[in-house]
Amino acid sequence: MSLSKVVASAADAVADIPSGASLAVGGFGLVGIPWFLIEALLEQGADDLTIVSNNCGVDGAGLGLLLKQGRISRVIASYVGENKEFARQYLSGELTVELTPQGTLAERLRAGGAGIGAFFTPTGVGTMVAEGGLPWRHHPDGTVALASPPKEVRTFHSREMVLEEAIVTDFALVRAAIADRAGNCIFNASARNFNPPAAMAGRLTIVEAERVVDVGELRPDDVHLQGVFVQRVVELTAEQAAHKDIEKRTTRERVN
Template sequence: MAARRLLAAALGSCVPAGRAGPALSQGCFRRSFATSPRPRAKFYTDPVEMVKDISDGATIMVGGFGLCGIPENLIAALLRTGVKDLKVVSSNVGVEDFGLGLLMATKQIRRVVCSYVGENTLCESQYLAGELELELTPQGTLAERIRAGGAGVPAFYTPTGYGTLVQEGGTPIRYAPDGHLAIMSQPREVREFGEEHCLLERAIRADFALIKGWKADREGNVIFRKSARNFNAPMCKAADVTAVEVEEIVEVGTFPPEDIHVPSIYVDRVIKGPKYEKRIERLRFREQQAGEAKVGDKDIRTRIIKRAALEFEDGMFANLGIGIPLLASNFISPNMTVHLHSENGVLGLGPFPPRAEVDADLINAGKETVSVFPGGSFFGSDESFAMIRGGHLHLTMLGAMQVSQYGDLANWMIPGKKSNTPKIMDKCTMPLTGKRCVDRIITEKAVFDVHKKKGLTLVELWKGLTVDDIKKITGCAFAVCPNLRPMQQVTP
């Protein structure tokens, strides 16, 4: 968005408003807009009063990651206003009985733009019944589309999603009641930069952003607590009206200027939330973890985890996907330091906390309660994915449903039954998450290295198995390393 009034001055005579000058360096240029100055943030005591002008059909951004850092009181206020046909931009859709799930239950949402549906069966059922439009966007792309919207950048190119349905189009957005496809995603424009193919993504702006902060001062400056910054921070900047609910309102000067996360220029409305449940989606604590550690090598997940943990190196910055990859952090050697990165805005993840120290504002990407090591840091989701996209991590470990012989990855959860076909294939049959992005495949039976042009090479084999055993269960051909070795495991 351009400045409301643009003034430019230089030495020399000024040119009257409305008359063109020969050059900016030889005069003054003034551009006026038919808008009034932005007022200072307005403070409210009633959440309903704060959102009552959100009209039917409005586009709203709703902050949070899972249930961490969601604007509970503003969501409850929308339930009371009864506004309908909302288009909601959010990282996910909450659960059936909390967060955005409450607005879905009353059918006030028409369309959701998100990166993750999760375990919200209500969202799934409404989507498949043709009652809800669902636009799935890769999480990093969603964060950047929001950041771009707040920065006045109308569109940008990204390699994320190239060669997948994101680029090709055809992803179902809405089904008709009879089950036919009513709306599908459109193909993206593609350009090549160097040797990398990138697709064009458009920025997102909203009419309103509903944000959960920790504290605000009387000027409207906002700070967040721990991992509750997530999508809240970039969303503050990408809406015409930003409404922030906080746990505490303090006087100006209470926190130093250098500690402010979102300056008041981005904030229109502030309220101290009347109450907070701050529900925890996946409660995890250290005592629980100690009991689970007794699981032996007969558990195939444990076998994969213990092998995957050998990929860690001292000083490494690593991102772990949800599921099995997150569990590999339990087997990092105490003799090395690995800085674990979580896309919801945490660097320096530690183990599950003692039960007495569980904190609803500190979760990992799997929505589990965690701790942070000394020297760790918190940041917004847009910055988190800039770390990933910018190549600042040494390792990313993800779970997969299918991997092709050339490193294509499919790990989207899609409706329907799981396939019993091999997980390593000539070509993935499920929708791709990324094209030629996998460098190593670790299973409970073998380890493969991936060459993006030559294909797979078997480098490790589980004890008691033969190469022929692996050929029978692998859906593509592979080479065998001359130095094939037994599959390794971390030692306690």
């Protein structure tokens, strides 16, 4: 019996993602994002998407491509970042945005993958995160059309904590440095931040891998994400694997 989860192309991997689907997407800014799965989804045409990601790409790159074409209707994220179109759509009432503390977002994704329905955390107690009222969507005139509801707060070990629900999405798109044919994955450096929990949260998880190896080549202790969480693997070409843009470059003149 073959253990291979490798599919022919990124286009084949995302072909069955329907309009209205929810997707957890790995990466942070432009670090460790699934560039080619996002581009394939752009070509595929699905819209009315709910995206769960640390942010929503940048103008003209990553998830920002889907955003620019109006293909995303809701985002659960930690920050708007360098994406001016994201901010414009949110403030003009075109986009629903559920801003979530960064660590809480990571844990909501991980909890969803672990089968945990919700958890209590001290993060956000005493703020609008717990008390409600965060603007999720605006009217075109800038007034609030939809605000976050209040959340349950309880005391554990003399400390107040707020209840946060886990996140489970229809699909997940992630990028790995190395994957074997069974879907076991290794992530490089900071690309390990949101990729593993995003992958865990998806009911159907698709990985684009810079390198694919045979089953048995990865040491079990080196694996960051187990293949049980992965359903499809796309092997990138050497040229695609080398494609790693950054958001902003700051340099200074070298002083000898």
